[in-house]
Amino acid sequence: MTFTETLGIQHPIIQAPMAGVTTPEFVAAAAEAGALGSIGAGYLSAEATRDFIREVKKLTDKPFAVNLFVPEHVEMDQEQLRQAYLALQPIGKKLGMPFWKAPLSEPSFDEQVDVIIEEGVGICSFTFGLPEETVVQKLKRHNVYLIGTATTVEEAVLAEQVGMDAVVAQGKEAGGHRGSFIGEQLVPLEELLPSIVGAVGIPVIAAGGIANKEHLDHQLLRGAAAVQIGTALLATEESGAHPLYKEAVLASVENNTVLTKAFSGKSARGIHNEFIDMTASVPIAPYPYQNDLTKKIRSEAARLGKPEFMSLWAGENVRETMGGTVKEIIAKFI
Numbered sequence: 001m002t003f004t005e006t007l008g009i010q011h012p013i014i015q016a017p018m019a020g021v022t023t024p025e026f027v028a029a030a031a032e033a034g035a036l037g038s039i040g041a042g043y044l045s046a047e048a049t050r051d052f053i054r055e056v057k058k059l060t061d062k063p064f065a066v067n068l069f070v071p072e073h074v075e076m077d078q079e080q081l082r083q084a085y086l087a088l089q090p091i092g093k094k095l096g097m098p099f100w101k102a103p104l105s106e107p108s109f110d111e112q113v114d115v116i117i118e119e120g121v122g123i124c125s126f127t128f129g130l131p132e133e134t135v136v137q138k139l140k141r142h143n144v145y146l147i148g149t150a151t152t153v154e155e156a157v158l159a160e161q162v163g164m165d166a167v168v169a170q171g172k173e174a175g176g177h178r179g180s181f182i183g184e185q186l187v188p189l190e191e192l193l194p195s196i197v198g199a200v201g202i203p204v205i206a207a208g209g210i211a212n213k214e215h216l217d218h219q220l221l222r223g224a225a226a227v228q229i230g231t232a233l234l235a236t237e238e239s240g241a242h243p244l245y246k247e248a249v250l251a252s253v254e255n256n257t258v259l260t261k262a263f264s265g266k267s268a269r270g271i272h273n274e275f276i277d278m279t280a281s282v283p284i285a286p287y288p289y290q291n292d293l294t295k296k297i298r299s300e301a302a303r304l305g306k307p308e309f310m311s312l313w314a315g316e317n318v319r320e321t322m323g324g325t326v327k328e329i330i331a332k333f334i
Helices: 003-007 024-032 046-059 078-087 089-094 109-118 133-141 153-162 189-199 213-221 243-250 274-278 289-304 326-333
Strands: 013-015 037-040 064-069 123-127 145-150 166-170 204-207 226-229 257-260 268-271
Touching: 003 226, 013 024, 013 037, 013 326, 024 037, 024 046, 024 064, 024 326, 037 046, 046 064, 046 109, 064 109, 078 089, 078 289, 089 274, 109 133, 133 145, 145 153, 153 166, 153 189, 166 189, 189 204, 213 226, 213 326
Parallel strands: 013 226, 037 064, 064 123, 123 145, 145 166, 166 204, 204 226
Antiparallel strands: 257 268
16 A cells, blocks of 8 residues: 555645644645645644644545644743743834733643544644654554654654654754754755665655655655645645735745744744844743743734744745645645
8 A cells, every 4th residue: 555545645745734824724725635634733722623623624524634742841940931031022122012921831732632533533743752652552542643753863763663654754954843852953854864764664754845846756766655845835825824924935035044943942944034133142941931932922023014023934945935725836746
């Protein structure tokens, strides 16, 4: 059985689960176009995850995945949090909020796992780590196909050992958050994919900088079972990205993305802007606390139409991104 047959999809393409950007319409459109749609549920509560799954099911009967963030146990250091909050105040002032409330988020990972089982979702992917064995066994008992994310060979080997059915090889070119969970290494996909394919026996999905059919064909020839695309779909009509975010993506030029921890406390690749410059050498709280601190800044910047203070996640080949429908963009890859 081929990888596409296993997943029940037509094309070897997975729509990247971009938390905050994926809408039910976006996920369903990817599924209807023959790719694997993915719900980016990383920041959702269990109930919001359930509602999202049900909305997608109203729009398509094709398979789709739900992506979860594996929670880490980070010690909360009150002083570190205070320093990080104070460091953001110059940006807050520019948005007319010298002070703002930053409620700290609580992960709802275990409850989300239950929702996936209860709603009969057949595919679940993970970012920022690997679930514990009990979670893996629980999902397997309900025949859920599991996909891990790795940025190094070491992470991919662990993914296979813990029971993942497939693994995403995320090259340094990828937009958005790095899925790293053992140290921080930046390996280009060109090097990462063959190394992982040679080290594991499970299917490997290539991710990072895949912007056209040529890239897709190239990765399949090098042993990828499928590719994962995110930035290429960012400016589509169904994408939930803010209109200013879409504009920034479509106006992109070469080499205008950088890696930053300033928005969330985790390394993520996005379009270089003033927020990134202003936080280049300030204290940053660890994830998820930094994400909680900057949440209000990002939403206020979007409301006021100031993309210079928004997180504009995008991969290295963002300049190739085009507008259109999800169906039209996926057709260009086939």
